[in-house]
Amino acid sequence: MHIADGTPLTAGELKRIDAYWRAANYLSVGQIYLMNNPLLREPLRPEDVKPRLLGHWGTTPGLNLLYAHLSRIIAGRGQDLIYVTGPGHGGPGLVANAWLEGTYSEVYPRVSRDAAGMARLFKQFSFPGGIPSHVAPETPGSIHEGGELGYSLSHAYGAALDNPDLVVACVVGDGEAETGPLATSWHSNKFLDPARDGAVLPILHLNGYKIANPTVLARIGDDELDALLTGYGYRPYLVEGNDPAAVHQLLAATLDEIFDEIARIQRGAREDGVDQRPKWPMIVLRTPKGWTGPREVDGVPVEGTWRAHQVPLSAARDDAEHLEMLERWMRSYRPEELFDADGVPMASVVDWLPVGESRMSANPHANGGRVPRDLELPDFRGYAVKPGEVAEATRVLGGYLRDVMSANEPYRNFRVVGPDETESNRLGAVLDVTDKVWQGGIAPVDQHLGRHGRVMEMLSEHTCQGWLEGYLLTGRHGLFSCYEAFVHIVDSMVNQHAKWLKVTRHLAWRKPIPSLNYLLTSHVWRQDHNGFSHQDPGFIDHVVNKKAEVVRVYLPPDSNTLLSVADHCLRSRNYVNVIVAGKQPAPTWLDAHEAEMHCTRGLGIWDWASTDHGEPDVVLAAAGDVPTMEVLAAADLLRRELPDLRVRVVNVVDLMRLEPDTEHPHGLPDAEFDAIFTTDKPVIFAYHGYPWLIHRLTYRRTNHHSIHVRGYKEEGTTTTPFDMLVLNDMDRYHLVIDVIDRVPGLARRAASLRQQMVDKRAEHRAYVRETGEDLPEVRDWRWPDRG
């Protein structure tokens, strides 16, 4: 690993940066422990200490050190820079810095930059009615809470994309570095364009321990660590030490060298036409865990060990010795040199800091909603397919997305991400106007790879998600296209993003950011070729557990409704939008106008397919493209075979319409629901996913006891598309059987039709096993004037 030379700090600079660091450390300890007596004007008493000590000291001094030195870089070079905190439990550190910079008091005036404010600052931390322990949305300057570990670096890269003047400093904890998502996100440097994107400065904070164990990377030796980081494509600099003055000099020298190097790389790519992937610099910072805290407590080592992870003096309120050690510890920062009589930071401590929006805590990039530019969106109706035409919905969408890409090219604010599937998901038209970004070697046979592409593909759903989140959190737009089954890989990431959105909705100073848009395709019903492991529609169930104000789920039944839904989602803010749509050839049911109306309503009766004249005997409902096809085929069968049966066909595109309006902002009022689904007629509901979700959404509705749902019941393998439906009893024949079994009086009258349906299913099974294909009458079925 490279070690920088020189001692760039003058005595005065060294003194002031150290003072700033001590101030940040003092304020961090104060937040963890104190509810009174913030400036230690009185001897510390037990009742000054919080009764429940909740917080994490171990990572905090390192975070504060970096913050101080990055502030020096910003102030000295006018560098645009934000700070991503991987070890997000170091919350007190980031809050302390925001307070020292003045941002905190600007955002939360009650927490003023004086003694009274400091008292509030301390008490509120991890305290009921106060603020969380992590670098949460409440923390100015944060785009990354760091609660669940693994995503700091992909967030940082997402933030740097298309922000050519920005450097994103990203602290990666050595605990977090063990996670899978983090381990692969180092490779993001193969997707960062030095000409048009900003830079990411990863800082691996090797403080050696997790909660109870050493970290892997701290115990593999410097040779292996150097090889690993070099193998990831970086040029690592080592900053190691436990003497503050020496570390200040070394870190300052290192950052000076690194920021020169970043500038050189960018100049090379931007001015000198360098086309080689650069070896971006990074830092390995090896300082003691809990540095400057108590060395030993109760006779065992604390500083530099896992015991410093949370609260080193756990009994400070009840144990006199702990209390005395706490006071000694806090006084070791010499608060009297740092804060004046009014508790205001001394000028010398803070007068060298960056000001205004240059402060990391006030950088507009870290409040991405502040000035988000709306996307330029072409009129989606112009891409519509004629009703009756067979089309691949995602391919139709691809044409629209191509033009969204073009229209926004001047603003560089739209990206499409996905593991390896933009083309296989039939969105390939976007590659007519942009490339897949690729900084690695490009071979003559390769297609659509380029240094400046706006499509991002890496076979890591985690990294795709992380990039996109970082991009959205800094105010830009995007779409994640993913195999439906494998989007579960990012279940926990979408949890965290949804939680972030939920909190920010209640923070007035955080402006809405563009929505996180998923296109889930290659879905459960058409993974007939990859089989059971690729069949899972449960992501919808997962997201609807999140707050109703954040989550939207759309199941467009055809190409035109997909266009309308996509247009809507790309305009929206602060949601997680899940769109499920197939990529296989399928009929188009609605024209552009009908599609728009249907999507606006979210669900509705399809009169053209119904025979109920307002008085149905049965409701056939569908949500999802394949279920819609089966419901229509069943309706077609019924109108031919039982012409006097009054069948109402209902289609649901916005799943949240099924919930009561008391539960979800999109929920349909009960009266409207009853008008559509009736209060007492049998409803046969063919649903894209696990059937019980429909029950969950509708259990409060009047007619709930009559709703009978077909869906995916975890039966599948490598087989034909129609066989998938038969395996799960959602095929047209079974839907007809369901109708016969549930409409009063029909069992006898339609006994022979029922038997026909049973026979049809048997005929299908025999045919498909013999030929490997579905029955022609199934494959070729069309609604007379629509399919």
Place this chain on the structure above:
Amino acid sequence: MHIADGTPLTAGELKRIDAYWRAANYLSVGQIYLMNNPLLREPLRPEDVKPRLLGHWGTTPGLNLLYAHLSRIIAGRGQDLIYVTGPGHGGPGLVANAWLEGTYSEVYPRVSRDAAGMARLFKQFSFPGGIPSHVAPETPGSIHEGGELGYSLSHAYGAALDNPDLVVACVVGDGEAETGPLATSWHSNKFLDPARDGAVLPILHLNGYKIANPTVLARIGDDELDALLTGYGYRPYLVEGNDPAAVHQLLAATLDEIFDEIARIQRGAREDGVDQRPKWPMIVLRTPKGWTGPREVDGVPVEGTWRAHQVPLSAARDDAEHLEMLERWMRSYRPEELFDADGVPMASVVDWLPVGESRMSANPHANGGRVPRDLELPDFRGYAVKPGEVAEATRVLGGYLRDVMSANEPYRNFRVVGPDETESNRLGAVLDVTDKVWQGGIAPVDQHLGRHGRVMEMLSEHTCQGWLEGYLLTGRHGLFSCYEAFVHIVDSMVNQHAKWLKVTRHLAWRKPIPSLNYLLTSHVWRQDHNGFSHQDPGFIDHVVNKKAEVVRVYLPPDSNTLLSVADHCLRSRNYVNVIVAGKQPAPTWLDAHEAEMHCTRGLGIWDWASTDHGEPDVVLAAAGDVPTMEVLAAADLLRRELPDLRVRVVNVVDLMRLEPDTEHPHGLPDAEFDAIFTTDKPVIFAYHGYPWLIHRLTYRRTNHHSIHVRGYKEEGTTTTPFDMLVLNDMDRYHLVIDVIDRVPGLARRAASLRQQMVDKRAEHRAYVRETGEDLPEVRDWRWPDRG
């Protein structure tokens, strides 16, 4: 990268290994394309070709090459070896090899090792009623389907643990290598004990392309790749080429050297007392994607590009030129030299293969249920806590697990895994009898680290899960302890494991394997210190979407019920058992006998807490430890304040009891459900997780419309435990309000009590914000003789 010397294969050996490889390739192509004419005895006709071509050719020749050479190692050295296929879509390859070895026909006699069997072998692949396209449970010798990418290497390490004589060869696709879980699982070598575990031989198959893109690792240059793999702690060998004869010699030479090296490492650790972590050998195999397939199709390059990923001749049935190319391709393997007139493999092709259980397709380790040893389990009643005593449930369990660990030490068949939390989850007692395994550097200050430990901690839920799955799939036992919120990180992995179990239940030759046991602790209600990002009880919702026959969910209300549930789960087979239990001090409600009875029933009326005398006015139900506490506190309030109200207290420990018995094997028959929950009385149900799950499980029950559920509704932050309940309206005071609001006639009679409850909630809020602590009367509440 190291390149082995020598040409160890004699001309005869070279000829026979190449013939075997050609046979495997021929059979692989045949499976993808043909439904007739398997031996090409007739010119190929369109109708011989399947109508839907579903399969993946690209990875297959490489998989077959490795299989052939590993067979040589097994035959030559008597090596015990299994094969893990990361690129699981290479299913035809592994099936072909199992057929050539004879195993396939032993397991599936209809698919005999002759012409008729070959015809069936071909037709069944990716065909309705046949077998899946992947290395699925149906494939003999597989413990890894490889459908969702990322877990091959952690599975391989899990299989190698405690199998000192076994080598697990693990092919990692370069696509899979981009995933997060795979990227960190390389570090598993820091947890593999060379003395007592077997070895893993990772083979990075660098065939250069995914579905549509080059792979990252194929385009970073050999220097970075070498550094990366060295940094991961391996000694990489490069095997590169596209001339089969040369590659055969180089691969043979490399494997000879590597198996010598593995033997040397193991001897060192086992006999010579070497205590240094070894640099295990691994292979980088760089051969063309779709090697030996069509070079060009329709004028564009195929072999060696992403176009070879799936079916290179996609129109073989409809396009005469494709058909002719397919025939030429298949004949290029010279089938007439490989199979005799009856379609039986020529003796010379297969007579050198390993036999019996030495065949990779028949290795008993890869059918882990074949001879699983039951765990020795101490009587859990001996660890029980006295009712009324306050205990930390997981700490009590820790004592039991310590003795499970000891009792099974002679058999080395039990492991506890978790990210970093065995001690913080209060299971630390196990460390009295074993260590946390650690092959990295150990510092004097470290505790409980050792080379042979049976507790495995790495801050990667993915790796923990992968290790444990590999361990279970090879017939051993374990427990995964995890923070509840972050177990979502492995949502998709548990999906895949549950799907595997579902399929194996219907394969008689696959014997049941030990269950996958989760202990979810540090759960949603007690993440008051880490805040909102750590609060998510949705894993339960996720797993109950899987097949009922596979999934079990337990919510033991106290220490003794936790013991009983754990005992039950550790004895079980083929389930995913989810146990949710807190680690904080809490009262013990049931004695050991009561606990066992209650867990056996799964749910029941707690008479001692009820005042209903068989005729309740209201049912207060709870599932989960914290909800149980609140329900009892509410019942206590009610019996004091409204002594004539008849309250029935019900506790649910086995969540699946709520489902109808038609839906889940544990489901309670309706009559029993009605007897407990009544058919018409209000039920106030306090549930650990998202409330709607209870509705989903009970919507078919008679009294469903009267069930009112409280649970986590996604409200939380860093606050006190009781405040978490208040934020989500599940506190005792709100439960009393719910009772008053729902029992007919109570509203007026209990109006003042209701107001008291409202006031209590307000009092709590004020108190907690002032003091940071919960009201003493809440903290100190105990059931008179039980808490």
